[in-house]
Each structure stands twice: as structure tokens, then as C-alpha cells.
Amino acid sequence: MKASVKEYFVYYIYIFFKFIFTVLPKGLVKYILIFSAKIAFKFNKKHKHIAKVNLDLAYENTILDEEKNIIIYESYKSLLFNMYEFIENQSISKEKLLSKAKIENEEIILNAIKADRKIIFVTAHYGGWELAIPYIALKYGTLAVVNRKMDNPLLNELYIEARDRNNIVMLEKKVAAKGMIKAFKQKHNVAVAIDQHMRKGVEIEFFDKKVTVTDATARLAIKFDALIIPVFAEMNDFRDYTIKVYEAIDPLKVEFKSEDKIKELTQLQSNIIEKQIKEFPSLWFWQHKKWKNFYKDLYKRK
DSSP: OOOOHHHHHHHHHHHHHHHHHHHSOHHHHHHHHHHHHHHHHHHOHHHHHHHHHHHHHHHTTSSOHHHHHHHHHHHHHHHHHHHHHHHHTTTSOHHHHHHTEEEESHHHHHHHHHTTOOEEEEEOSBBSHHHHHHHHHHHHOOEEEEEOOOSSHHHHHHHHHHHHHTTEEEEEGGGHHHHHHHHHHTTOEEEEEOOSOOSSSEEEEETTEEEEEOOHHHHHHHHHTOEEEEEEEEEEETTEEEEEEOOOBOTTTOOOSSSOHHHHHHHHHHHHHHHHHHHSGGGBOOSSOTTHHHHGGGGSOO
């Protein structure tokens, strides 16, 4: 594995902060993360602008700018709490990881397993997504997770090791379709975060605006008669989450209104993500260009 001097530098900085966060009292860590969120909100002009554009597109004038700014700040805080989950969950025991969350509607997952149905867990970059995936994997069986490979090979190795110990098989985004099919053949379930912008994908509506998203989960569900189960980790407080499970979407029972089943099934999933975001908007990662394909000029800073 080859790495540059810069990549080694970033790697050792990460190791240093990982050590600091491990030894410091959790109350102090929480304070540091909240302070960091305030700094990011004040000085990270680029991503703050992106978040404001997204909120304007999603809510238009139905909420005031003051409320939008509160959502943006809280979104930074949620993101930093989630990043801490990524760090801590690499080394803690299964019991400690599971203790950080309670789960609602668990019977939906248990019934799917009992029925021996293939499951595609869909989620979003929302709340504690770095907790939701390992929680589901450790509690209900190995998950094949679609994820983009990290640019830094040293950090990527750490990421893979952490996923391995949490019962997760990593699937690179470029070969995700083949990986998911292979996972099903190996009796593993699949998990995908499907909320981010895609340069190429299926065109649907999100907050009544056009977006382009992946249709991979819809295609897979139809091909294998798999259940789609949406799950989200709602943040109650630092290191305290509720795993919310939505009713399974069964492609065998959906009453499709057109011949384009892929698009309809993708829209159904997106509707659930939108519903969850509207419930607690500050927990979503607003700092990415969700509507880029159709509102590209809005993201340009003047």
C-alpha cells in the first residue's frame, strides 16, 4: 500500500485525535464537538452556503432565515456527533455499541428474517448513520454496505478493519451492483444510503423539486423480490440514538401505477427519506449539493 507524505501526516493526525477522544471524559468530548460545530457554522462559508441553498429549495419561504440558520448549525453538530460515532465504534465492544441506541418497530426486521426474505436496508446521511449501519449488522446479521473508497489509503484500511469487526462487508461504489448481487447469493443483506446527488440516475421528485438519485435498490428489489426496509438513527443526544424502522416496501405488493416500476419504487423510498427529514430537519446532512443537476447555478457563491 503506497501513501504520500501528506497522507501519512493526515493519518497520524487522525490517530492523535482518536487517542484524545478515547481518553477524555465523554462530557468534555461533547463540549469540544459542540464548540467545533459553532466554529464550522461561523467560518465554513462554502458548505454553509450549500446548506442555505438546499433549505431554500426545500422549504422556500415557509420558514424564516433565522430558523434555517438554526437548522444549519444543528446539522453541523449532528455531523460532528456522527463523526465521533465513526471513531468510537471502531474499538468498542458489541454490547457497548448496541447500548447507545434503542430500536423502534424491530418486529418489521424480525418478521422479514423469519419469512426468509432478502432485505435491502435503505438509509440516509441523517443523524447517526455511522451507528445505524453497524447496529443493524451486529444485531441482525452481516450487511454488505455500499460505500465510496476513501482517498487516503491508510484511513481506508482503518475504515475496512472497523467495518469488518462490526459485521460489515464493504462494497465499492463503482462495482456496487455486482457486489450486492453477490451478497444476496452469500445470504447477506444489503444496506445503502440513497439520499445523495447522483450525476447519472433516475429523475424523481424530492421536496417537490427534481433530483437525480440511484435506482440500484429498486432494481435489486424487483430482481430478487427483496424487501426494502428504511432505517434511520434519530439523535436524542450525544451517544444516544433511536433506530427508527419504517414499514417494509414489498415490490410484490406495491400497486404500481405505470410500467416504470423502477422509478416508482425509487420515488417511494425518497418519499420516506423526505418524511423523516421533515420530522427532524436538523439531523440531515444539508451540506451537499442534492439538487445540483437541476439548480447548479444556485450553488455558485456570488
